[in-house]
Amino acid sequence: MELKLGTIIKKLRTERGITQEELANKMGVSYQAVSKWETNTTTPDIAILPQLALFFGVSMDALFSMNQDDYIERISKMIRDEYSITPENFVWAERYLKGLLSEEKQNNTARTLLVELYEHRENRDSLAGGRLCEEGLLIEPSNVALIGKLTRIREKRNESDRLIKFLETLYSKNIQNIAVIDALISAYIKYGKYDNATNLMSSSKKRAIFDVYKGDIELAFGNKESAKSIWASTALANYNDSHLLFEIAERCNKINDTETALKLYQQSYEVAPSPKEMDPLYALAFLYTNIGIKEKAIQMWENIIKALADDYGIKDGECVDWAKREIQNLRR
Secondary structure, eight states, X not given: OOOOHHHHHHHHHHHHTOOHHHHHHHHTSOHHHHHHHHTTSSOOOTTTHHHHHHHHTOOHHHHHSOOHHHHHHHHHHHHHHOSSOOHHHHHHHHXXXXXXXXXXXXXXXXXXXXXXXXXXXXXHHHHHHHHHHHHHHHHOTTOHHHHHHHHHHHHHTTOHHHHHHHHHHHHHHOTTOHHHHHHHHHHHHHTTOHHHHHHHHHHSOOOHHHHHHHHXXXXXXXXXXXXXXXXXXXXXXXXXXXXXXXXXXXXHHHTTOHHHHHHHHHHHHHHSOSSOOSHHHHXXXXXXXXXXXXXXXXXXXXXXHHHHHHHHOOOSSHHHHHHHHHHHHHHO
């Protein structure tokens, strides 16, 4: 059923989340005039109609005859054609689609559009996040946190070539930078460029982490026992290197060498300087949970609560609440 102009204006206004007075200010009229439009007592001056259509992002035809199909098409076009949806339009589209689903729970057209709306925002945000990471690394190449975030963004977006190209450019300007070297070697190995990884290690100053990478390459070629042997000897030779032990533990965990992983996670935490990195404790808590040893998992979460308080002065907040929830779930 087609709606009257005033009803359409009211619907567009409420979906935009603005008051009659705010719309009146935008149009240069009184709020009483807007009220009369919306009750279909009067109609807007013909000169205002293009301004209304532009403000609400609809065509003139749609302004005079806008049914559910028109709204769906408008949202679909917005998702398809706009690189960056404004916050106002995003809120409007989300509110409209959610309202439609509350009335028509079987409406999968609206449900699919809502998913696409969220995907559009996530895609835009990840694009912006990736650019910010690259800008930051050009300023501070050693920023491991930014390297990690950029790697995750590019992996999620299936942009391995773009990640490698950027890291190669960064390396060409910072050939002695350890963080950049490690990031580039890791990327080479992850995406199957093993010769590139080997050559970069050969041309760089030798470090213990290179032996871990060599184990990665052995594993990639199916030589699991050789990889385990390399990692075991590397861990033994670097028993006080918390970061290295954690990296090897992560690899043992991935190949289901649970016993070794548990041992190295624990060792990694014990030898770490204060304030201690929390990653080994979280890894232990999750691993004990996964293998069904609830008592040890609870103990790890309790250790996490204690470490947060002792090393970081954190005694409440989401970090502590999360640990407490995990303990409650394990005790059920």
